Amino acid sequence: xxxxxxTPNESKYAASARNFxxxxxxxxxxxxxxxxxxxxxxxxxxxxxxAFPQQDELETLREQCKLIKQRCLAKLPYLLEQLEENLxxxxxxxxxxxxxxxxxxxxxxxxxxxxxxxxxxxxSMVSEETALNDFLEQRxxxxxxxxxxxxxxQLAKEHPSHIIMPAIHQNKKQVADLFKQNISxxxxxxxxxxxxxxxxxxxxxxxxxxxxxxxxxxxxxAETGTLCLVENEGNGQMCTTVPPLHIAITGIEKVxxxxxxxxxxxxxxxxxxxxxIMSTYFNMISHPRQIGEKDGAQxxxxxxxxxxxxxxxxxxxxxxxxxxxxxxxCMNHCPVYTRIGGHAYGTVYPGPIGQIVSPHMLGLxxxxxxxxxxxxxxxxxxxxxxxxxxxxxxxxxxxxxxxxQDGNSQVMKGEGVGRSNIEAMVWKAWAGxxxxxxxxxxxxxxxxxxxxxxxxxxxxxxxxxxxxxxAAKTLHERVKKHQSSGAK
Amino acid sequence: xxxxxxxxxxxxxxxxxxxxxxxxxxxKLPIETPYHYPExxxxxxxxxxxxxxxxxxxxxxxxxxxxxxxxxxxxxNTLKIENLLYGKDSTYSQxxxxxxxxxxxxxxxxxxxxxxxxxxxxTPASITSSHASIAATGCIVLWPSKNEPRTMSxxxxxxxxxxxxxxxxxxxxxLVKAQQWQNKLPTNVxxxxxxxxxxxxxxxxxxxxxxxxxxxVLLLNS
Numbered sequence: 001x002x003x004x005x006x007t008p009n010e011s012k013y014a015a016s017a018r019n020f021x022x023x024x025x026x027x028x029x030x031x032x033x034x035x036x037x038x039x040x041x042x043x044x045x046x047x048x049x050x051a052f053p054q055q056d057e058l059e060t061l062r063e064q065c066k067l068i069k070q071r072c073l074a075k076l077p078y079l080l081e082q083l084e085e086n087l088x089x090x091x092x093x094x095x096x097x098x099x100x101x102x103x104x105x106x107x108x109x110x111x112x113x114x115x116x117x118x119x120x121x122x123x124s125m126v127s128e129e130t131a132l133n134d135f136l137e138q139r140x141x142x143x144x145x146x147x148x149x150x151x152x153x154q155l156a157k158e159h160p161s162h163i164i165m166p167a168i169h170q171n172k173k174q175v176a177d178l179f180k181q182n183i184s185x186x187x188x189x190x191x192x193x194x195x196x197x198x199x200x201x202x203x204x205x206x207x208x209x210x211x212x213x214x215x216x217x218x219x220x221x222a223e224t225g226t227l228c229l230v231e232n233e234g235n236g237q238m239c240t241t242v243p244p245l246h247i248a249i250t251g252i253e254k255v256x257x258x259x260x261x262x263x264x265x266x267x268x269x270x271x272x273x274x275x276x277i278m279s280t281y282f283n284m285i286s287h288p289r290q291i292g293e294k295d296g297a298q299x300x301x302x303x304x305x306x307x308x309x310x311x312x313x314x315x316x317x318x319x320x321x322x323x324x325x326x327x328x329x330c331m332n333h334c335p336v337y338t339r340i341g342g343h344a345y346g347t348v349y350p351g352p353i354g355q356i357v358s359p360h361m362l363g364l365x366x367x368x369x370x371x372x373x374x375x376x377x378x379x380x381x382x383x384x385x386x387x388x389x390x391x392x393x394x395x396x397x398x399x400x401x402x403x404x405q406d407g408n409s410q411v412m413k414g415e416g417v418g419r420s421n422i423e424a425m426v427w428k429a430w431a432g433x434x435x436x437x438x439x440x441x442x443x444x445x446x447x448x449x450x451x452x453x454x455x456x457x458x459x460x461x462x463x464x465x466x467x468x469x470x471a472a473k474t475l476h477e478r479v480k481k482h483q484s485s486g487a488k
Numbered sequence: 489x490x491x492x493x494x495x496x497x498x499x500x501x502x503x504x505x506x507x508x509x510x511x512x513x514x515x516k517l518p519i520e521t522p523y524h525y526p527e528x529x530x531x532x533x534x535x536x537x538x539x540x541x542x543x544x545x546x547x548x549x550x551x552x553x554x555x556x557x558x559x560x561x562x563x564x565n566t567l568k569i570e571n572l573l574y575g576k577d578s579t580y581s582q583x584x585x586x587x588x589x590x591x592x593x594x595x596x597x598x599x600x601x602x603x604x605x606x607x608x609x610x611t612p613a614s615i616t617s618s619h620a621s622i623a624a625t626g627c628i629v630l631w632p633s634k635n636e637p638r639t640m641s642x643x644x645x646x647x648x649x650x651x652x653x654x655x656x657x658x659x660x661x662x663l664v665k666a667q668q669w670q671n672k673l674p675t676n677v678x679x680x681x682x683x684x685x686x687x688x689x690x691x692x693x694x695x696x697x698x699x700x701x702x703x704x705v706l707l708l709n710s
Contacts, residue, residue, distance in 0.1 A: 036690075039690075039691070040690075040691055043691045044691075056523075057523050057525075060521065060522070060523040061523055063521070064520050064521060064522055064523070067517075067518055067519075067520040068520060071517050071520070074509060074512055074514065074517065075509070075512075075514065076505050076509070077502050077505035077506045077509060080501075080502065080505070081502070095494060096494060096497040096498040096501055097497055098497045098500055098501060102493070102497055106494075146698070147688070148686045148688040148689070148697055149686075149688035149689075152688065152689070165687070165688060165691075166688070167688055167689070168691075170689075170690075171690050172689050172690045172692070175689050175690075192689045192690065192692040192694050193694050195689055195694075196686060196689065196694040196696070196697060197696070199697075200696060200697060200698060203698060204608055204698065205608075207608070207698070208604055208605060208608045223670050224669075224670055224673055226673060232684070232685050232686060232687075232697070233684055233685065233686045233688075233697035233698045233699070234642060234684040234697060234698040234699025234700075235697070235698045237638075237642050237678070237699065238642065238698055238699075240676075241638055241639055241642060241676075242600070242604070242639070242643075244601075252501065252505075258670065259664055259669055259670045260661065260664060260665070260670075262660075262664070263659070263660040263661035263664060264522065264523075264661070266660065267625075267660075274687070276681075277540065277624075277625050277626075278540075278625035278626065278627055278679070278681045279681070280544070280680065280681055280682050280683070280684060280685055280699075281678065281679065281680060281681075281684075281699070282627075282678070282679035283676065283677075283678055284673065284676065284677040284678075285675070285676055286673040286674070286675060286676070286677075287674075287675040287676075288675070289675065290675055292634045293633075293634055293637065293675060294596060294598065294599045294600060294634065294637040295599070295600035295637040295638055295639045296600075296637070296638060296675055296676060304501075306497075306501050310501060310504040310505055313504070313505055313508055314504070314507075314508050
């Protein structure tokens, strides 16, 4: 199996990311969707803001957590080895996967070895990354999402539109309609408590029957060999505690060095994500069920996935992408995400973090348009709890996508794929004009005199804007005139 | 994936990462300055703990060890619940056993596999002790044990937890430090800040998503 083998699932995301501009047009025209996102983002922004009443506390924590993540990344290979050693001695088995298809193979094999047929899954974006549900379904293994939002999204045969609130694009009426279509004895209601209760009853039966639980990991602690999970619903705990086999999957960047690193990161994560000072549950797993214990998974496995992360790691600037703790604050504050929603991006991770992380996972060829979908307003960078300079990284990815291939070692898969010779020539000419004052003045004089010839339609630019019109006289001429009149 | 492929994946990932950090000097990393929270009085900590839990829809009842059985009987009576799951030989098992025979007590003296359906379908409430608690975030810390397994706080729709105010810590970081957690962690540690909830449908909070719908905290404050 080659590391860069493209699986049908990888190409599913690549294909939809490649279709980004059409997706945007489609979703901008969906008034209901826009209203759903507008309301949800407003809610999440207010909640976050209320959770950080003291600016100095927020800023101190952000700086501290940035440095924690940078330290952990600086030691990443050694921490991964330490994590593996400690998990192994705690009785938890560790597996490594370079690609999503390897990760899926590992998980399917573990399930099949136990003759498992029913999987319940806690919320895990990494398992979305590997499209695990589709993969297991092909092998006749039922894989049911158990987070309420993920359950809704799975029923609708969609993927999450937000990394924290996966079904944010649906309103309660849409959820009720979905339940009506899919749940046989559902008596129609749009009452949220009743809807949740319907999900609760169905899923509790499933927890009781399942033979495998799959979850993600928020922090993997190298020092103690501990897997930490943040959640509100209790489904994560159900998945880790009730079925006899628990398989956790996570990206290699989720490892932290010490247990002491966890409290500040946790505090920033829950407050940045949903504005909660603490999630309802924080679950720390260090062993499978030990002798004499009466519950808990008897076998626990961890799958560590690369999938492009080592590519980001190799460049010091791009490595900052891996500081992310997946809180979703960047998308909540992004004016583009708020308007186009999460599905338009086409990738597993939407919004600003998706724009900087997806090119490493899928290559720049299908994702080259994503970094351009930003006004560079800077909001994402300002709210990021670990201070990832997202706008700077967006610019860097724009450069990578149009970079000239000079035979030097490659920074990114698909770099230079968006390069257009005409565009490159235009910029070269522009730079030349601006370097030589005589050519500059000459061109500007003619440009102002020929202003009437400026076309009113300039392709995409004027589809939503009026065409620019040069002034009657150049700035130089006007300053000169102003100075001479002032001298009199 | 065969063992060989597994080893290749591991070796490739580690080699790629190690190549980038070769020769790194870890003695020169920048200092990470934590935020210093103002120290607050014990009574304030207790009220902080109660406020946070209450905001998260937990019910906090101040009581004493001697009055435990009576409080639990009251709660169950109000909810019209007759059965209670508890842990034999646990910290407060003697007090809980006083509830006999008005409440049908069931000890968790079986393995999960033996009575899974019973736990899911016929266990309306449970009671456990706690390992510690956290004021700043209103958290109860459980270190589930052989006597009080972890599903006790997860599967029954009502969870009653006994918290000794002497085990209250100002925040999570100081708890981890004071008890030197890095030296010894149990199979599972749980921090709980309220009943199970979700806001996944139109940002509307609903309680009892998968875990307990109700959380009662009996706070012993001597």
